[in-house]
Amino acid sequence: MKTLYVSDLDGTLLRRDGTLSPYTLGTINSLIDDGVYFTYAAARSFASAARVTRGLRLSLPAVAYGGALIVRPDTGQAVSWTTVPQEDARDLIRAFRELGLSPIVYSLIGGTDRVSWVTTRVNDGVRNYLDSRRGDPRLRPVTDEAELYRGEPFYFTCIGERAELLPLFQRFSGDERFNVSLQQELYREEYWCEITSAAASKAGAVARIKSIFGFDRVVSFGDTESDLGMFRVSDEGYAVAGAAPALRDAATAVIGSNSADGVALWLSEHAQRSVPDGVRHDNGDPAELAEPALRLLPAEDRAKACCFTGHRSITPAERNALIPRLGLLVLELYGKGYRRFYIGGAYGFDMLAGLAVVAAIRNGCSDIELVLAYPFPGHDSRWQEHDRALLRRIASYAAEEVNVCPAYFPGAYAVRNRYMIEHTSACVAYYLPGREQSGTGQTVRLAEQAGHKVFMI
Numbered sequence: 001m002k003t004l005y006v007s008d009l010d011g012t013l014l015r016r017d018g019t020l021s022p023y024t025l026g027t028i029n030s031l032i033d034d035g036v037y038f039t040y041a042a043a044r045s046f047a048s049a050a051r052v053t054r055g056l057r058l059s060l061p062a063v064a065y066g067g068a069l070i071v072r073p074d075t076g077q078a079v080s081w082t083t084v085p086q087e088d089a090r091d092l093i094r095a096f097r098e099l100g101l102s103p104i105v106y107s108l109i110g111g112t113d114r115v116s117w118v119t120t121r122v123n124d125g126v127r128n129y130l131d132s133r134r135g136d137p138r139l140r141p142v143t144d145e146a147e148l149y150r151g152e153p154f155y156f157t158c159i160g161e162r163a164e165l166l167p168l169f170q171r172f173s174g175d176e177r178f179n180v181s182l183q184q185e186l187y188r189e190e191y192w193c194e195i196t197s198a199a200a201s202k203a204g205a206v207a208r209i210k211s212i213f214g215f216d217r218v219v220s221f222g223d224t225e226s227d228l229g230m231f232r233v234s235d236e237g238y239a240v241a242g243a244a245p246a247l248r249d250a251a252t253a254v255i256g257s258n259s260a261d262g263v264a265l266w267l268s269e270h271a272q273r274s275v276p277d278g279v280r281h282d283n284g285d286p287a288e289l290a291e292p293a294l295r296l297l298p299a300e301d302r303a304k305a306c307c308f309t310g311h312r313s314i315t316p317a318e319r320n321a322l323i324p325r326l327g328l329l330v331l332e333l334y335g336k337g338y339r340r341f342y343i344g345g346a347y348g349f350d351m352l353a354g355l356a357v358v359a360a361i362r363n364g365c366s367d368i369e370l371v372l373a374y375p376f377p378g379h380d381s382r383w384q385e386h387d388r389a390l391l392r393r394i395a396s397y398a399a400e401e402v403n404v405c406p407a408y409f410p411g412a413y414a415v416r417n418r419y420m421i422e423h424t425s426a427c428v429a430y431y432l433p434g435r436e437q438s439g440t441g442q443t444v445r446l447a448e449q450a451g452h453k454v455f456m457i
Contacts, residue, residue, distance in 0.1 A: 002214065002216045003215065003217040003218070003219060004038075004039070004060075004206075004213070004215040004217070004219070005036065005037060005219050005221075006219075006230070007040050007220070007221040007222075007263050008042065008043075008202075008223060008230075009052065010042070010043070010223075011224060011240070011243075012222055012223045012240050012258055012263060013040060013221070013258065013263050014258060015258060020052070020053060020056065021382065023264060023382065023408065024261050025056060027264040028267065029056065032057055036272070037215065038058070038267070039058055039061065039073075039209070040053065040058075040063065041062070041063035041205060041206055041220075042062070042064055045106070045115075046064035046065075046069065046076055047113075047136060047137075050073070060073075060209065061080075061209060063202055064113075065196070065200070066179075066196065066200065066201065066202060067082065067201040067202040067203070067204055068082050068083075068154040068155055068196055068197070069081050069082075076112070078112070081108055081154060082154060082197050082199045082204065083153060084153050084154060084156075084197045085177075088197070089149070095172070096158070099167055099168055102117070102118050102145075103117075103148075103156045103157060104116070104156070104158075105153050105155075106153065106154055106156075106157075107151035107152055109140075109151035116142050116147070116148050117148070118144070118148055119142070123190075128188065128190075154200065157192055157193065157194045158193045160191065161191065162191045165182060169181075169193050176198060177198055180193070180194070181193070181194050201229050201230075202227065203233045204229075206218060206220065210233075218235055219234060219235060219236045219238070220234040220236075220238070221237075221238050221239075221240065222238075222247055223240050224243070224244050224247065225246050228250055231250050237251050238251055238254070238255045238263075238266060238313060239251035239255070240254070240257050240258050240262045241254055241256055241384060252313070252315070253313040253314065253318075255313050256383065256387075257384055260382040260383045261382050265312060265346075266313055268413060268439065269413070294421065294422055294446065294449065294450055295422055296450060297423055302425040303425055304338050304425075306333055306338045306424055306425070306426040307342035307343075307420035307426075307427050307447075308343055308349070308350065308429075309349070309417065309420070309430075310348065310430030311349055312348035312350075313347075314349060322352050322457070323352060323355075326352055326355075326356035326428075327359055329428060329455065329457060330360045331365070333426070333455075334360060334365050339368055340368075340369045340371060340424075342373050342420045342424055343394070344420065346379075349430045349440075351387075351390055351391070351394070354391075354394035355390075357370050358393075358394055358397045369399040369400070370394075370397055371401075371423075372395055373402050373404055373419055373420050374401065374402065375403075375412040375416040376403055376404070376405040376407055376412045377403045377406070377407070404419045413439055414439065414442065417442065417443040418446060421443065421446045421450050424452065425453065426453040426455065427443070427444065427447035427452045428455045428457060429444050429447070429454060429455070429457065431444050
């Protein structure tokens with residue numbers, strides 16, 4: 001199936017400093033090159049989003065202004081938009097006049113988004129906003145109100161004190177024609193009252209991209225309640241660690257945080273590559289021919305060795321079910337003569353498998369050799385501290401720790417998986433249907449190719 005992967009930016013794909021980490025940038029570009037369909041849905045303007053995602057090689061349109069615009073990433077031109085209908089805009093303009101407010105108006109003029117304001121109606125908050133965007137080609141200062149509303153407006157914002165903006169918010173917050181918010185600027189005293197058409201939403205924009213490009217499924221990523229609508233139109237929705245409680249409750253699962261490359265790590269494990277038209281899946285497939293042959297250790301050296309592979313995203317319910325099953329399976333494998341257990345050291349299933357092996361060691365199976373096979377040095381450097389502490393606890397029981405690759409590169413996790421298969425004769429897999437193109441699916445196929453005993457859990 002053809003799957004669209006779409007991520008929120010701030011708090012989800014971007015780090016806390018509002019940038020993409022080198023790992024996230026490199027991983028997602030590599031996945032896009034491999035045929036993964038990825039884009040983002042941002043509350044930011046496209047100009048702002050393009051700056052913080054510079055270097056990301058998008059081929060699909062991106063969502064900007066919270067869904068008001070869908071924009072071509074190469075030209076910045078809007079290809080679809082949701083403006084405020086003329087009659088609704090007139091009601092807003094009438095309210096601005098009655099309340100003595102002068103908004104900043106975002107409009108489509110000549111197919112390009114422009115930002116207009118009246119130069120004689122600038123307060124400290126508006127001045128700070130404009131100062132932070134000096135040199136932005138979208139800026140369009142005007143000297144009279146009539147020119148302020150030229151074009152097709154899609155976003156209005158008033159910046160000022162809460163008391164002066166509250167009447168505007170109260171007038172339209174219950175109006176089904178609009179999305180209205182009133183919130184304080186994060187690092188300053190002033191408030192913002194923002195208004196768009198109710199039809200402008202990330203959910204609507206993502207649904208349009210899905211329809212236009214003929215995607216079968218949508219998988220989305222977010223961190224705040226503003227992403228709830230996008231989750232509802234997605235087949236799977238993943239909340240990053242630290243996301244709003246309401247979004248976590250609605251999520252398929254919670255993944256790593258934005259500061260720990262959570263989205264990129266999830267995609268590297270689960271994203272489905274698309275096969276270009278004309279590429280065959282038989283012995284003549286050049287991709288298959290380019291894959292190096294497995295270099296298995298001699299059978300006698302692998303006979304008592306088993307590896308584990310599984311998905312990184314584990315729901316609380318899955319975790320509760322997996323822990324006792326893994327514990328029993330490790331003891332069963334021990335009873336069958338397995339003594340060397342390879343764990344990949346990643347999020348999710350790897351950690352649960354590591355804990356199960358540690359429990360067996362602590363409960364009398366002292367001759368077990370636990371091997372932690374890391375993809376590259378520092379693979380956990382962006383994890384949250386409690387996750388790193390858990391890995392250190394597991395590592396304290398390891399007989400051996402191996403960095404399979406000397407440094408990160410986009411295929412490092414796949415090389416790690418091959419290493420574990422080459423050193424073992426059995427594989428325990430937590431492998432869910434529909435994830436054939438995931439790293440776990442690829443590892444299971446390698447295990448079957450190598451003639452391993454595969455234990456599905």
